[in-house]
Amino acid sequence: MRPFSSLLVLAAALSAASIAQAAEVAPRPVVEGVAKAIADNYYDAAKGAAVAGQLRAEAAKGAYDRLTDPRDLATALGDRLRPLDHHFNVSWSPPSTDASPPGPAPAAAPAQAADPFRRGNYGVRRVEILGGNLGYIDLRMFAEFEFGQANQPARKAIEAALQMVANTDAVIIDLRDNGGGSPAMVGYLTSAFTPKGADIYNTFHYREGTQSEAPKDWYPAPRLDVPLYVLTSGRTGSAAEALAYTLKNARRAVIVGEASGGAANPGGPVPVAGGFKIFVSNGSPVSPITKTNWEGDGVQPDVAVASAKALDTARALALETVLKTASGPSAQDTRWALEAIRAEAAPPTAKPLGDYVGSYGAIEIVQVDGRIAMKRGRRPINVLLPLGGESFTVQGEPSRRVVFERDAKGAVTAFEAVTSDGGGSRFRREAAPAS
Template sequence: MPKLLRVAALLLLSAFAAHAAPVPRERVDAVADAIAANYFDPARGKTIADDLRRDAASGKFDALAPQALADALTTRLRPLDRHFRVRWEGTGATDTQPAGPRRHSPPANHGIATVETLPGDIGHLRLSEFAHFEFGDANAPERAAIDAALAKLAGTRAMIVDLRGCRGGSPSMVGYLASAFVAPGADIYNTFHTRTQTLSEAPDTPYATPRTQVPLYVLVDKGTASAAESFAYTLQSAKRATIVGERSAGAANPGGMTDLGDGYSVFVSDGSPVNPITRTNWESTGIAPDVVTTSDQALDAALRLARASR
């Protein structure tokens, strides 16, 4: 092939490749734009976005394929906010959600994994997720399910709420379940601050018959995150529960996925909680257990404590 034709062919191939697959810098710009537009702290969001663009301009991500780019961006961003994550799925199938109460795909059995009475008359309630419900819905099956679980365990002499591996869920369930163990009107609930509003986890309608004196133990591990951490942190800060297990994930700030096109999406935190007692939250630090043990030993440790309680 003559040299001129070879050069023309290479130019055409280069142009086609550029059109077929957006270069990584364009994808990084889209991630940065989403952070700058949606992060709950506008000034910090701008700083994070600007720093990310500088990394991209240096060529740091240029050689990465789509999945490797998503992984690299998640690794780059996660230390700044434990909820940050970038996904590549080959399609732009996600959408944007606001902070505050949000709907998820309904979890199995409304997020209730185990309801049992263990030897020693100890109630054991394990959650896989904090299922969402609207307080205005008197027939919400999620609230009916947790009411039934709590009623089944109402006669036990101590309670264990097991949140090992629970990745989070809905603030409405966090507040409602916490209200089952504190006096009505207790000022213990986290308040979430977004760019435009303030939202509280305090339930519109608290649990009708709270057990304010029952010994209460909450199990956590490194897989306990987000709303599950909020429940544990709320009751630990109020000195209402003993936390048993491993330090939790440290993912405090809620948000949602933003579709960036070309199969990419990014989770951006658009709210941040403040506890009325500690005046802070558990972002990055996680929840330090009162009784430290491994995840697989946490239930046995809590059972020993519960059986010794009076």
């Protein structure tokens, strides 16, 4: 299958040579090359011919003649074309002019050392178990792999991530900074949360025919009942949108955040003379459920919030969902995690912090940036967030709480450190030294 290519991958950093003053170019031949690339490769031949005709007509009228700096010309052409297809992108890099020095060729660097996919862990940026036993996978790209080869690095990376969250009560997949990549990864990851053989996968339409996004190898242990949340933003593009779109339409995941970028049509870069390249979409997906795709409009969230708040929102939604069926100690842990999320956004307690500050045996209660915290020897300080009354949650560790005690005169005399499974220890406050 032809891979998706994200705009992020295409927008590679300019070399030092390209930052310097670029040599001037004649715009009209470049525009002709871009037009020909579109006419020859765009998945919709009629539309491709029409777009190419528009560019040629504009060039003939001198619309691009003033853009003799190749960087400016690339930007202008990209801006002109992108509204027609969100994958259109024109880039330029200076042709290499370095002559090989005399003598033996230098030894080639190991291929792995320069592999951006390996260095990016094949898109798996972070996997974490969040408070309340929520699985979190931060995916920054969908790395390509071929089915039928179980030991490929990209496949092993996503399988390792899924294995780490295999025992969680809900899963959150973060695509807010994911520009896309491989449709193979889309199909395989979808199969980790949906029934085998479900008719939910996009079919790509090319000039040469069609091909389904359904995986050729199915994930062996799909989690069909675990609550699933997918985070999106305006930077979510291409294959990342395909995953969100498929799971949303299958009613398998709740999409949280902002509408995605709206780049549905896969393709690849086509070289043009003079160091120019244009990304041309050579296919277009169609969902069996919606009979269309997300081009232009993007994938619309089920829960619309600013992307910066999407994770906290999804965490709260997940915990609320899990609580509906949880019981016993696990329900207590889930409830505490939900209350901790709310406490993170709450203002500091209105009670005087000085009431709590002091020594409690081996533990000191101190003030840190307008909050109180526990300090024990050289251990990291634990900030306490107010829950109401005399109860506080430990920031970042919602299964732990601190409950202070006061005497009849209102003075704080002790606190109890408790855990969601019922454990606890009590620490009495030492008397203040006589003045």
